[in-house]
Amino acid sequence: MAKIIFPEDFIWGAATSSYQIEGAFNEDGKGESIWDRFSHTPGKIENGDTGDIACDHYHLYREDIELMKEIGIRSYRFSTSWPRILPEGKGRVNQKGLDFYKRLVDNLLKANIRPMITLYHWDLPQALQDKGGWTNRDTAKYFAEYARLMFEEFNGLVDLWVTHNEPWVVAFEGHAFGNHAPGTKDFKTALQVAHHLLLSHGMAVDIFREEDLPGEIGITLNLTPAYPAGDSEKDVKAASLLDDYINAWFLSPVFKGSYPEELHHIYEQNLGAFTTQPGDMDIISRDIDFLGINYYSRMVVRHKPGDNLFNAEVVKMEDRPSTEMGWEIYPQGLYDILVRVNKEYTDKPLYITENGAAFDDKLTEEGKIHDEKRINYLGDHFKQAYKALKDGVPLRGYYVWSLMDNFEWAYGYSKRFGLIYVDYENGNRRFLKDSALWYREVIEKGQVEA
Numbered sequence: 001m002a003k004i005i006f007p008e009d010f011i012w013g014a015a016t017s018s019y020q021i022e023g024a025f026n027e028d029g030k031g032e033s034i035w036d037r038f039s040h041t042p043g044k045i046e047n048g049d050t051g052d053i054a055c056d057h058y059h060l061y062r063e064d065i066e067l068m069k070e071i072g073i074r075s076y077r078f079s080t081s082w083p084r085i086l087p088e089g090k091g092r093v094n095q096k097g098l099d100f101y102k103r104l105v106d107n108l109l110k111a112n113i114r115p116m117i118t119l120y121h122w123d124l125p126q127a128l129q130d131k132g133g134w135t136n137r138d139t140a141k142y143f144a145e146y147a148r149l150m151f152e153e154f155n156g157l158v159d160l161w162v163t164h165n166e167p168w169v170v171a172f173e174g175h176a177f178g179n180h181a182p183g184t185k186d187f188k189t190a191l192q193v194a195h196h197l198l199l200s201h202g203m204a205v206d207i208f209r210e211e212d213l214p215g216e217i218g219i220t221l222n223l224t225p226a227y228p229a230g231d232s233e234k235d236v237k238a239a240s241l242l243d244d245y246i247n248a249w250f251l252s253p254v255f256k257g258s259y260p261e262e263l264h265h266i267y268e269q270n271l272g273a274f275t276t277q278p279g280d281m282d283i284i285s286r287d288i289d290f291l292g293i294n295y296y297s298r299m300v301v302r303h304k305p306g307d308n309l310f311n312a313e314v315v316k317m318e319d320r321p322s323t324e325m326g327w328e329i330y331p332q333g334l335y336d337i338l339v340r341v342n343k344e345y346t347d348k349p350l351y352i353t354e355n356g357a358a359f360d361d362k363l364t365e366e367g368k369i370h371d372e373k374r375i376n377y378l379g380d381h382f383k384q385a386y387k388a389l390k391d392g393v394p395l396r397g398y399y400v401w402s403l404m405d406n407f408e409w410a411y412g413y414s415k416r417f418g419l420i421y422v423d424y425e426n427g428n429r430r431f432l433k434d435s436a437l438w439y440r441e442v443i444e445k446g447q448v449e450a
């Protein structure tokens, strides 16, 4: 491949989320979130870790912005904590909570760093969960009102808005498998939750248009391309169904206004219909300005009769390199999913809103972290993104997950994804990893070594 030179205006960024970095879980009037409740429930999180303090970003955000400047990122994707702003999820505004995000955005703009706000990255107000959470259609309405508040408060300051982060994870990890908050385990509930999440996305888009705001609005989906383990018809079929289950189940409603037909039929036949209302699909498929794609790895799938509704199982790729999460390192999958989304779903601009890897990072006596595996992982994925760009995919930016090590959900602090090392044991000190210094060069030159 010839020299890899990205466009001058390519938006190089890094991403985080509120519950994973902020801490101050009950400070300055913040309401309880379902992740506060879940992490305080014994047995849910590795080592009994919680987000009570996390990276203490609520107090250290100025230092963190200085580190963003040192790395040279052009944009910072973060999420706002709904219960920090609306403690009960609706009604009363917690001004101190809102003021934190005002200070954060003001300081980002002063640092010439473009904010991208994700309105929902999993930390639902517990008060709404107590009324059914995302199983209750009213939550979609309350989300849209929270979005309206944020659009109005940050009008003219923030011009990149993401409604939801990974509705698949919220629906299935949170409501089918119980690995995430609120921890219920019912597949049909997950389908109902997915529908209400998508509905709330469309309602927020309507309000964004109504408020006639400058900027762009989109949604972020975790897209994991599925590849058949063999070329048998049954393997191909199994892969196609799992691909629909994770990817098309969300891409199709947002861009085509309908759920994938065959899978919808399988669900209805086996589980009965989840509740919808006339007009829902029109709301869900309102025109958006961009799609955010979170890519980490692929799935290799083979036919397995009777194992589940899909007659499919994911094959563990033992002989392939993988990250600390056990996810196969497969950069080609990023190219494949970018091209497929652009070809089959939308010609709207795309952002890679998350891509990164957990490795066993060690802090040396000299305060260094030699994370060459992460440099190789990111470099290989940047090359695939570049290949997609050269093949005509309207890729506008790339947000590395993550700016800093943080609370990795059910894994607690045992997994490190950051460009910045966080020394949790010693006052949450921050150290730039070698990958941060490497990323700074990539951003400065707009080039990745071939």
Ligand SMILES: OC[C@@H]1[C@@H](O)[C@H](O)[C@@H](O)c2nc(CNc3ccccc3)cn21
Residues within 6 Å of the ligand: 017, 020, 165, 166, 169, 173, 222, 294, 296, 354, 401, 408, 409, 417
């Ligand atoms: O696991 C790394 C990150 C996580 O820290 C982010 O909050 C989240 O947006 C995120 N999504 C994925 C990919 N999808 C996924 C699938 C199953 C469980 C959890 C995440 C990875 N990550």
